[in-house]
Structure formats: structure tokens, C-alpha cells
Amino acid sequence: MLLELRTQFTDAGLKDDLPAEALDGFKRRLAKPPAKPVGGYSNGELDRLTAAARADTARIVRRLRAGEDLLRRYREDPGQLGGEDLRRGKTLDLMADSGVVPEPAQRRQERLGQRVAFASELFLTWKDLAPLVALLMIVTERNGESIKELPVKHRLLEDRAVELSLVKRRRGTKRWFETVTWEIGAKNRQLHTPGGLYLLLLELTARGRAFCGASTAFAIWRNNLDGTAGIEEHWAPFEADLGYGSAMKMSGWGGGGGPPPFLGECPPAAGEPPPPPPPPRARRPQKH
Template sequence: MLLELRTQFTDPQLKDDLPAEALDAFERRLLKPPAAKPVGGYSSGELERLTAAARADTARIARRLRASEDLLRRYREDRGQLGTDDLRRGEVLASMADSGAVPEPVRRFQEWQSQRVAIASDLFLTWKDLAPLVVLLMVVTERNGESIKELPVKHRVLEGRVVELSVVKRRRGTKRWFETVTWEIGPKDRELHTPGGLYLLLLELTARGRSFCGASTAFAIWRNNHRTGAKGITEHWAPFEASLGHGGAIHMSAWAAERPKPVLADLPPKKNGQQPPAPPLSVTFNRIKTSVDARRTRQMGGHLPSSAKSNTAQVLYANYLKADEPTREWAAEVVAEALVDAEHAAVEAHKRAAERRGGGPKVLPKVGTARDLEEAGMAPDVARKLADGELDTAWTACEDHDHNPETQAPCGDSFLDCFHCGNCLVTRAHLPGLLGLLDSLGALRQRMNEIDWW
């Protein structure tokens, strides 16, 4: 019925008349199967290499723009202290800072384009800077690529410790849902490791470009309008403000493969005894998001409700963790370790209980007659009664029901306590009943809730 209601509610004629919260509830309660097979994330080594590369390149971008800002400041404050080269460069920077226009060098057209980009990159972010910045922001903030593209300029810094802002949580359709987040800023030398510090760095690096294009989103870059011929301020652009896909693809795989130290995937399996070289790492939004979600899930011990950050636990599992091979391997290892720990804990608990109650059951599977029992060291009267079944309890036998080893009083314990009592006697005649008890308890556990079963 709910599926039919959702089909009705998503009709274009009804959709806009329903509260957004109601539509969101249907989307969360009744998840559609993913259109494409979920893609697994990166191994721990691949994610570490990708993060290190993005952090190193982001640091280089920050050093580049900060060095230009420092030269511009010195040029304006005391240009007499600058050398010839710095004077010439400071003049170009001052012109770009005041007008937003990037000069056109007198060169051949092929060189002219790359030269303009190089000049602009002294003071502004360019398209090639986006890949490492977006990758690092996704890794550090643990948000998806769409939310990173739409990071706002508006924010509040609280007591110099955290930054508060509203991020977009996109769902199906054109509606938007917003979430207020607080991100740690951390010390200045750790700005590339904390979400708040990295966000504030992004605003710093894009400040000049945003001042010319008036962007309300954090990303603003300079683009070379050689095709349209529009120069000056129009070359400053907020690529994701009007539409997430309007600006074109961020070529993250190309960035990872073409940097001086390429980011490589793990080594493939050997073929015919030979080790093939590691291929370049394919970098996509989905694989990054899957990897950081899997990392957080491992840090939370596998508890999905605690691990879910920007999605529900159901979406986190179905769309990200289910197809992630490293997560499945980790989960299998955790379960195996948990089973071993549970077995050890059960054995130790049994040993402690048995020590309090006379050392645990006496198992005599190879004897049956009274003579056999006497030869095994049992008192004649006890051996006779045991052989005749006079000492039998529900499933085993009791050597001295009137003297509990722990209290020395007549025993009134549950029959399950017999299994760690020193008075308990087990012979081969008891084995069919014990196996039947085990099967019955197992069957009951399938039909009863855990508390009642215990």
C-alpha cells in the first residue's frame, strides 16, 4: 500500500502540493533499488595515498596564492624594498587585484592561452585547482561531492573553535534539504586536517574571485574565456552556483594520474609469476564517499545508526557499504573475532562457576554397570544407585542432592546449573537426552525473543 501511495504522490500534478517532509519520509521508508550497481570504495592504502596527494596539492595551492598576496601587500606598502622582478610581478598583481582583468601576453595563440592561465593562477583559483580541493574536502568533511560543490559563504565562527554553516542534503527531485553542521577549526598548522580549518581556507583562497563574481557559494574560479571573447570581470565565475553540472566535469582521475607523483591503485594479482605494474587510481565521487563512510563505520565499531551521517542507516548500507569489499572483509574479521571472544568468555565463565561448585561435572562415558563405576573409583552405594538410575535428574545424574557444593544445603538450583556442578554425573546413557535438550533449546531460540529465551 505504501508503495502505491508513493507512486501516487510522486505524480507531477500532486508532488508540489505535498509537504516536503512527507515526500522525504516516503523516500526514506521505501528506498528504491539503486539504478546502478553500487561501487565499492578504496582500500585503506589507496585512500591514504589519495588523501596525501590531495593534501599536498592543496598545500601547494595555498602557498602559491598566499605568496602572491604577500608580494602584493609588500608592493603596495613599500615597493622600494622590492627587486626588479618582484616590482614587475607586483605591478601585474596589483592590476589584477584592482580590475579583475588578467593581462594578455603578446605570444603565439597556443602559448597565449596557457600563459594567461599561469598569470591568473598567481592570484585566483583556476579549474585545475578544483580536483585536489574537492577530494580533500570530501575526505575531511565526510560529505558527498554535491554538498561540497554547494558549500555556502555564509557561516559563523563560534569562540574561535568551530565554524557553523548550513550544508545542502540533496535527495531525489529538485527540492533541497538543509542541515546545520559545526566543524572543528583546530590550530592553523592543522587546517588541512580539520573540516572547519579546510572550509575557512577555501573561503580565503576564493575571496578575490568571489569579490568579482558576487558568488554566494564558496567556490569561485577564474576561467579563460578565449572562445567567447568576453574578458575582464566576466572571467570570474562560480561554477556550481546555478547548477551542479553546469560547470563541467572535475577531472579527478586525470589530476591523480598526471601529477608529478601519480596516485596509483593497489598492485593487481600476479600473472604467470610476474607482477603487473599498479594502474592509475580511478577517482570518483562515489568511491570517495563510500571509502570515508566505510572508514567511519569501522571507527564506530560497525554500529550503523551511529555511523550514518548524511544518510539514513539503510541508505548507508544499501548504497555505500554493501558493495565495498574492504568493509565486507573487515566485517567478517570482526564477526570472527567476536565469536572467538564469546567462546572464550563462555569457557571462562563456566570455569569460574565450576570452581565455586566443586570443579564441574564428572563425565563417565565409557562405563555403565555398577562394577564398572566402582572400578572407576566411585563408592559402591553411589555406583549402584547411578547404574540403576536412582540418581538421575532431568538430563544428568546428581551424586549428592542434599549437599550443594557451594552452599552445603539441599540443592534447589535450575537443572541448567548442573552442568557446572561438582555433584553432576554424566554417563553414556545420558547422551541421547543431552543432545535432545540441545536441539530443543536451539529450536526455542528461533521462536522466542532473546530476553525470554535467556
């Protein structure tokens, strides 16, 4: 019966009159198997992708928390810090107050790299987006567009779950929202639960969002290449345009511009058959 209804609702004269929520329910409950095999990750590739995204996200968390810890120690008692930590603490204090990343008196190429290094101690940068977005998509099982538009506004449910409203995009002008409840889990499981990872993202972007006034979760510091530096370098890229996701360079993440090393170049996961050998190359006929 439901299959017959879905067939009728695909008629051009009827589908525009059907609420988007109902049509989406039919599609999800009665999804047709694809007529042809579609590309995707093998189980082993997905496992390696997940492990790589989780490891890189963990490194980002350690980096920013280390910067916050040094800033805290500098503000509490700068006299307890050594020479290099004292210098870094002073720089972090200035950035935290003003949002402005300093420009060292060096050659332009060196200056750009040094400014990124300074900013990376307190703020997310372009290179951080790919692993964060990838891990959020995997853990929440949501598509990239929904992840890019994650809101800041949310509600905690007894510290066990977080409730928020997701944007769900549809073809044409249809655009509606879905309220979801995500498990938070234990502190040491933040990288494994959707609610824990969402709250962790808000922690990592808190300073940047304060400077650019973002209402969505993602905010980064971008190194302006036109020579202007200031608070405007804090930016919510996906509020401006979801298409800015192409600048994340997902295909080159961790791969130096080529395929990421965790796809196809690692040994197969446990229980996964090894890849077939490449076909033999055709031999050129010899000239006589």
C-alpha cells in the first residue's frame, strides 16, 4: 500500500502539494535499492578515515587547550614562566584581548607562516576544517551541508544529551529544520559521541565566534593575503557561503595534494581481503 502511495506522490501534479516532511518520510522508509552499484568507501577505508579524522581532531584539541593553559598561567602569574613561555604568553594575552594576530618583522613569506603559527594556539584555521567536518559527518551521520550549518544555539538535557535544530536542505526552495537530540557521553568519549563532539566544536571555536559574531558553530582565523590584518580575519566561512567548503581541500587532506594516505595506501583492515593486483601492462611490440 505504501509503495503504491509513494508512486502516486511522485507525480509532478501531486508532489508539490505534499508536505516535505511526509515526502521525506516515504523516501526514508521505502528507499529503493540503487539500480547500479555506487562508489564509496570500503569498510576498511571507512575505518581508516574515521581513525585519521579522530586522531587529527585530537591533535587540534590538544593544541588549542595547550594555548589556553599557557594563557591562563601567564595571566595568573607571569613571573612563573620562563623566557620563551613568557614571550608566547604575552602574545597570547594580546590576541585573546584584541583578536588581532601580530605581524613579526620578517620577510613576507616568513611572516605569513609565523602569523598562522601564532593564531593556531588560540583559534581554528583553514587546515583544521577538513578533519573536523569529516569526523562530525561520520559521528552524527549527517551530510556536509547540515554539519556546516550547525547552530550555536542548543539546550542541555541534564548534561546527558544536547538538543539542537538542524537545517535540512531539499531540492528547489524547500528548506526546513529538524530538532535532534544527541548523546553527550563521558568526557573521555567526546570524539565518539555526536553531542560530545558538537560541544567540543563549540569550545574550540568560542574565541573566534566572539570576534566575528557567528551564529553558527564554525569560525576560523584566516590569514588575509592582501596585507591587511585585524579582527576581520576572524570569519564564519559557511555563513558567507556553503561553497567555501571546497577550500577545505578534503581530497588532499593529509595527502600532500594527492589521495589521502589513509585511503588505498594502508594495509587492509582485519577481515578485509587484500586489493586485487594491478593488471599487467601491455608489452610494446619490438621493432625488427
